[in-house]
Amino acid sequence: MGIISIKNLSVSYGNIKILKNINMEINERKITAIIGPSGCGKSTLLKTINCMVEEETLSRVEGEILFKDNNIKEMTKEDIRKEIGLVFQNPTCFPFSIYKNMVYAQKYYGNTDKKKLKHMVEEKLKIAGLYDEVSNDLNKSALKLSGGQQQRLCIARALTVDPQVILLDEPCSALDVKNTKNIEEMLSKLSQDYTIIIVTHNLSQAKRIADYTAFILNGELVEYSDTETLFSNPKDKRTREYIEGIYG
Amino acid sequence: MNRYVKDLLLKLWCGISGIMVLSTLSFIIIYIFMKGFSSINLDFIIGAPKGVPIGSEGGIYPAIIGSVYLMIIACVFATVLAISTAVYLELYCKNEKLLKIMHLVIHCTAGIPSIILGMFGYTFLVLRLGLGRSLMAGGITLGIMIFPFIEIRVEKILNEMDKNIVYASYALGLPKSYTFLKLLLPIYKRDIISTVLLAGGFAIGAAAPIILTAAVMYAPVPRTVLAPVMALPYHLYILIGEGISVENAYGTAFVLIVLLLTMNILPILNSLSRGGE
Ligand SMILES: Nc1ncnc2c1ncn2[C@@H]1O[C@H](COP(=O)(O)OP(=O)(O)OP(=O)(O)O)[C@@H](O)[C@H]1O
Ligand SMILES: [Mg+2]
DSSP states (O other), X not given: OOSEEEEEEEEEETTEEEEEEEEEEEOTTSEEEEEOOTTSSHHHHHHHHTTGGGGSTTEEEEXXXXXXXXXXXXXXXXXXXXXXXXXXXSOOOOSSBHHHHHHHHHHHTTOOOHHHHHHHHHHHHHHTTOHHXXXXXXXXXXXXXXXXXXXXXXXXXXXXXXXXXXXXXXXTTTOOHHHHHHHHHHHHHHTTTSEEEEEOSOHHHHHHHOSEEXXXXXXXXXXXXXXXXXXXXXXXXXXHHHHTTSOO | OOHHHHHHHHHHHHHHHHHHHHHHHHHHHHHHHHHHHTTOOHHHHHXXXXXXXXXXXXXXXXXXXXXXXXHHHHXXXXXXXXXHHHHIIIXXXXXXXXXXXXXXXXXXXXXXXXXXXXXXXXXXXIIXXXXXXXXXXXXXXXXXXXXXXXXXXXXXXXXXXXXXXXXXXXXXXXXXXXXXXXXXXXXXXXXXXXXXXXXXXHHHTOOHHHHTTTBOSOOOSOSSTXXXXXXXXXXXXXXXXXXXXXXXXXXXXXXXXXXXXXXXXXXXXXXXXXXXO
């Protein structure tokens, strides 16, 4: 049993079925990569896992998702999202200072002890590998950071609520090689304590960091196995074709 | 026709229209300033109206204060309602039909002639609820008038915001209420304040909604919200309409215009000072 089990999951927007009967077990404290051509439903899958699809008008979810054996429909949206964090494809820093971005969620939980907050901010920024770059000016506006720094700030911010699972939607799509490498190293380290699901277009990235890889095509889960097998010995013809670059 | 000539004609037309609008506007303002300035003195500003008929001598102090009070009540009433409506429609409402109906209702409210709002205020607030001709009844009636003005603008502000930031806040497990109070409100505070100030300017100049609901020919500065008040637009209307004193009417108009200009300039200062941040 994994930390998250997805059972017969289908998601539609209006009359269009985006995800079709997905079954998947996500393993705890591992990195799971989701690959597939653009528009196949990868982001939708992530958004379904932490209930963000419910914010879209006309979305409908069938089937069930279990988080630690609890059906997520029986938990409140807020609780699920606290346990299962989501980092979006583009950085979504709030137009406040770095420090305010980091304490924003903690303030909701009534945590106002300045010392503790400061310590927490420092710790999470260090995990995200951003601390050294911003430590001398935490009051700087988050929007003045570079794209890669903003993305790492968003990851650090997601960590501030102590989630167990982190979902990342193409976190490196707008970053250069060096920033990508930083984030990959950080994710590998994070996977000792957190379960990570990452959507990526970059097959070599999946190969480098993921323990397991899932291939989705047109809303169907075509193949899901450990990364090694999926890339070296795919069972499905469509997976092989995708890896060889046929669907682009 | 040659397209350069077309272009030139269009430019000419735009230029002339602009000049006409500007000159009419400045003519009105300058005219009122010139005519009104002679009757302005300290007694006029801080004195109560005197003489027979009342208003032919003395000042307009109770009317200035009455108008300001009316505006404050209207703004508070309308702002609370407008912000909660806008937040409901933008963040909570998922029902497309309900959204359409609400928008229709709000736009229709914006189109109701203000004298009809005044009539509603008179029958419902003044008589039915027994508020009497009072600051409260007039303030609420004015509030109903500026409610759509504020609601439409606040909803537009929320509609044009970056949805991803809102989703990022939800994704941290935070409820919508917290997201609105701690994320959206701080970000859009200035825009909302500017909108409310403009709406206040709109309310302070309106005569029709208060004729039946609040304003009287003479009253001291009100001590309770249930007391009737004097108000600048109504005082102006009485001074001219009853032929009491044209000079004092221009003086009143002068004060009203100064108040209005202030209300319109404040939002500009408000947005200018943002640049310094
Ligand atoms: N809010 C929505 N309403 C209707 N259809 C949507 C909505 N969001 C996404 N879709 C559709 O769902 C399909 C899957 O979208 P999704 O964002 O999950 O794709 P993706 O695999 O993440 O693609 P990409 O790699 O380009 O990000 C697309 O065809 C898209 O048009
Ligand atoms: Mg996507």
